[in-house]
Amino acid sequence: MRKPMTGRRRPRAGASGLVAVATSLGLLAFGGPAAAVTSPEPTGGSGRTGGGWSADEWPAGAGTTLKTVRSIIKADSGAAATLTGQGVGIALVDTGVAPVAGLPAGQLVNGPDLSFESQSGQLRYLDTFGHGTHMAGIMVGNDAATGTIGLAPKAKVTSVKVGTATGANDVSQMIAAIDWVVQNRNHDPANPIRVMNLSYGSSGMSASTVDPLMFAVEQAWQAGIVVVVAAGNDGSTTTALTNPAMDPFVIAVGASTTNNTIATTDDDLASYTNNSTATRKVDILAPGTSIVSLRDPGSNVDQQYPTARVGDTGFKGSGTSQAAAVTASAVALLLQQRPSLTPDQVKKLLMSGATTLTTGTAAQKGMKELNVAASVALATPTTTQTATKGTGTGSVETARGGNHLSFNGVELKGEQSIFGPFNGAAWANQAGQRTSWNGGMWMGYRMAGDTWTGAGGTGGTGQVTGYAGKCVDVMNRLNNNGTPIQLYDCNNTPAQYWVLAADGTAQALGKCMDLVNGGTANGTKVHLWDCNAGAQTQQWRVNTARQLVNVAASKCLDVTEWNSTNGTQLQVWDCGDQDNQRWVPPSTSRTWAAASWQGTPWTGTGSWSDPEWSEQYWTGHYWSGHYWSGHYWSADDWSTSSWS
Structure with a gap:
């Protein structure tokens, strides 16, 4: 192994x-x-x-x-x-x-x-x-x-x-x-x-x-x-x-x-x-x-x-x-x-x-x-397959084919899911009734959040396009605190790659879109700042009018004075039915919420939070950082089970 x-x-x-x-x-x-x-x-x-x-x-x-x-x-x-x-x-x-x-x-x-x-x-x-x-x-x-x-x-x-x-x-x-x-x-x-x-x-x-x-x-x-x-x-x-x-x-x-x-x-x-x-x-x-x-x-x-x-x-x-x-x-x-x-x-x-x-x-x-x-x-056939349907009551260990996850030298074996005991008969009954999932719980184990995040698009990743066909951009591609967030021609650079995260933040270059000095009044400019968990000035939601609404200010991301010139710093303003506040977020679809996995891996020790790549994140269509750190999950055999 x-x-x-x-x-x-x-x-x-x-x-x-x-x-x-x-x-x-x-x-x-x-x-x-x-x-x-x-x-x-x-x-x-x-x-x-x-x-x-x-x-x-x-x-x-x-x-x-x-x-x-x-x-x-x-x-x-x-x-x-x-x-x-x-x-x-x-x-x-x-x-x-x-x-x-x-x-x-x-x-x-x-x-x-x-x-x-x-x-x-x-x-x-x-x-x-x-x-x-x-x-x-x-x-x-x-x-x-x-x-x-x-x-x-x-x-x-x-x-x-x-x-x-x-x-x-x-x-x-x-x-x-x-x-x-x-x-x-x-x-x-x-x-x-x-x-x-x-x-x-x-x-x-x-x-x-x-x-x-x-x-x-x-x-x-x-x-x-x-x-x-x-x-x-x-x-x-x-x-x-x-x-x-x-x-x-x-x-x-x-x-x-x-x-x-x-x-x-x-x-x-x-x-x-x-x-x-x-x-x-x-x-x-x-x-x-x-x-x-x-x-x-x-x-x-x-x-x-x-x-x-x-x-x-x-x-x-x-x-x-x-x-x-x-x-x-x-x-x-x-x-x-x-x-x-x-x-x-x-x-x-x-x-x-x-x-x-x-x-x-x-x-x-x-x-x-x-x-x-x-x-x-071809004409629509009337075919119905007649093979014998399964019961699902067999062994999950047999389904693994001898390929086992290993954490700190301890393999995941037997009638176990990654979280704990797996009762094949009980699972098959619930899967057959389509009840094995309840929100983000699968067979009683917390695997994900309970529903979709955001309204109309939060959770997406990519460019945010809007007024005059231009993009939300970080000035000069700098990730210094206080760097202005501006309107600029779309160019697929890291400065225009945004993650609308499940916690409501809009992130680029490893930092968050924030209101200058925490202001909430009309005309407050928007800049880049260190992400601060729970700070409402850094939280945004996408409404059905395709507007990005700041949670603290209850105001919309706005193109100042309707100025489409490259370099115009963005601000927040009362939401209205106007084009300089309409944005196409990175994903017009939805993202299912995430959740923290509870307890420890099957070894009984350690943490689920053990990222494979230390200090890596996706910026401008590239992974940055190239190091492994901490302990490792491993598989003992790639010869018979893999992605094809």
């Missing part, structure tokens, strides 16, 4: 980096609380252990763009070409999403952060790994710098973070995340969650009739959510898909290699995709090799694999993770066309419309590749 590292600080570990990021977002079934999960060193010199991203599986060159992927899967042909995923919600259970410029804030929602990094205010909701951001880019990206457009650009993605900077997590966190999605699938009536993307897998499984992880995804399926699962990246020498791709109901996705051509005549099964058996085969293939999506600058994989960068904003990744994200996007298009489709009908349409491949292993196995245009053109 890999022991926790000791010592005051060390550079970020190379781990098996892309192992989770390039193949499927979920093969990380082992993780570690707080943010300090370490991961084993690469083995065999290939940069790949088990299921994950691998530098040696990123072909040289520019990679396969999303425009090319759209053509390969024929999402740009026939009736499919008019579909955007509008009105369809996708749950992305992954490593979080970083607010890079290429992700439209209006298409993103932060669900609860259930990862160990949720206990760090500087890491909460954000993608320290780089995997979730890549997946979100495939779905809804809109990168003005490169023209990269996601495959379902008008879908609404709800990010539920479970993995840390090394991808670490426990299967109990995955189960809790799936339960939350099921119970909150209608949180946005205009964009109900109809698709769930799981680029995750564990080698451990009981029979699907009793396995708890498979039971969890079946509950989502029965609730009307199409569950798309990465098949795994353990290679063609394996004899089974990972868990929960093994479940007979879900859509198990393998990756295809497309050889940088749009034609499918040379497409084949990617060698890293888990092999199928007669018992459970991959349902469909989708492009998954060298896919160019959005880069998460400074994240774990970005630092470990700089050769995977494409320009300043792109990043290449290979794996069944990418293939799953492509397929989840295709499902959103199909559901936009026919919202009344059941998950069984969606699965049948995708498989019936898919293109039979004629090359190599794929031809030998009779595999098919996604063809959206053909699926969209």
Whole structure:
């Protein structure tokens, strides 16, 4: 078993980096609380252990763009070409999403952060790994710098973070995340969650009739959510898909290699995709090799694999993770066309419309590749899957597959969640009744806050745009106390990157937007100052008129004298129906509130608040600081359970 590292600080570990990021977002079934999960060193010199991203599986060159992927899967042909995923919600259970410029804030929602990094205010909701951001880019990206457009650009993605900077997590966190999605699938009536993307897998499984992880995804399926699962990246020498791709109901996705051509005549099964058996085969293939999506600058994989960068904003990744994200996007298009489709009908349409491949292993196995245009053109089937439904009463330890979190040398084993005892029968009963979550409590354990934060957008991250199309900006990019906050041309610099935190503060460059001298009168100017917990002069709320209202003054953030000149210092003024007080916050959607985890980890000692990265926070699309500190969470095995 890999022991926790000791010592005051060390550079970020190379781990098996892309192992989770390039193949499927979920093969990380082992993780570690707080943010300090370490991961084993690469083995065999290939940069790949088990299921994950691998530098040696990123072909040289520019990679396969999303425009090319759209053509390969024929999402740009026939009736499919008019579909955007509008009105369809996708749950992305992954490593979080970083607010890079290429992700439209209006298409993103932060669900609860259930990862160990949720206990760090500087890491909460954000993608320290780089995997979730890549997946979100495939779905809804809109990168003005490169023209990269996601495959379902008008879908609404709800990010539920479970993995840390090394991808670490426990299967109990995955189960809790799936339960939350099921119970909150209608949180946005205009964009109900109809698709769930799981680029995750564990080698451990009981029979699907009793396995708890498979039971969890079946509950989502029965609730009307199409569950798309990465098949795994353990290679063609394996004899089974990972868990929960093994479940007979879900859509198990393998990756295809497309050889940088749009034609499918040379497409084949990617060698890293888990092999199928007669018992459970991959349902469909989708492009998954060298896919160019959005880069998460400074994240774990970005630092470990700089050769995977494409320009300043792109990043290449290979794996069944990418293939799953492509397929989840295709499902959103199909559901936009026919919202009344059941998950069984969606699965049948995708498989019936898919293109039979004629090359190599794929031809030998009779595999098919996604063809959206053909699926969209088919009549609605009456198919209902007849597999035996699970009970969920099996062992959570078996579902782990022998992959255990370890904190200070103590492993998480047996019928235990990360917080305490896990009673499979009791959980299955509540999950079946959709009552395992009560506010922010899962099975009686506090994992998150009880509701959404703010009104109309607090909790968001990114630029705040407003009058004359300009941005809220910190003058000269200085983080000194008293630096004026001004109106300025939007330029994507750290001085314009704001976090509307759950405590109501608006933060940039590590400090808070504050009222000068604590004044509350009309005309009081706004500046940057050290964050002071509980200070109402630093608290802001977003109202339905798209105004930022200061809590202490009960006044609105205002452009002084309607002056749109760069450098105009902002102030507060009585709220009115006027354009110089209207702002588009970083996220027009919502964020689920956070909470402090109670008690101690399973060792009985220590603290949940053990950030993996000391003094790191996201500023201007970069992680700053590069040190590990304190004790560490670790996983003893990356070879059979990881993000694909």
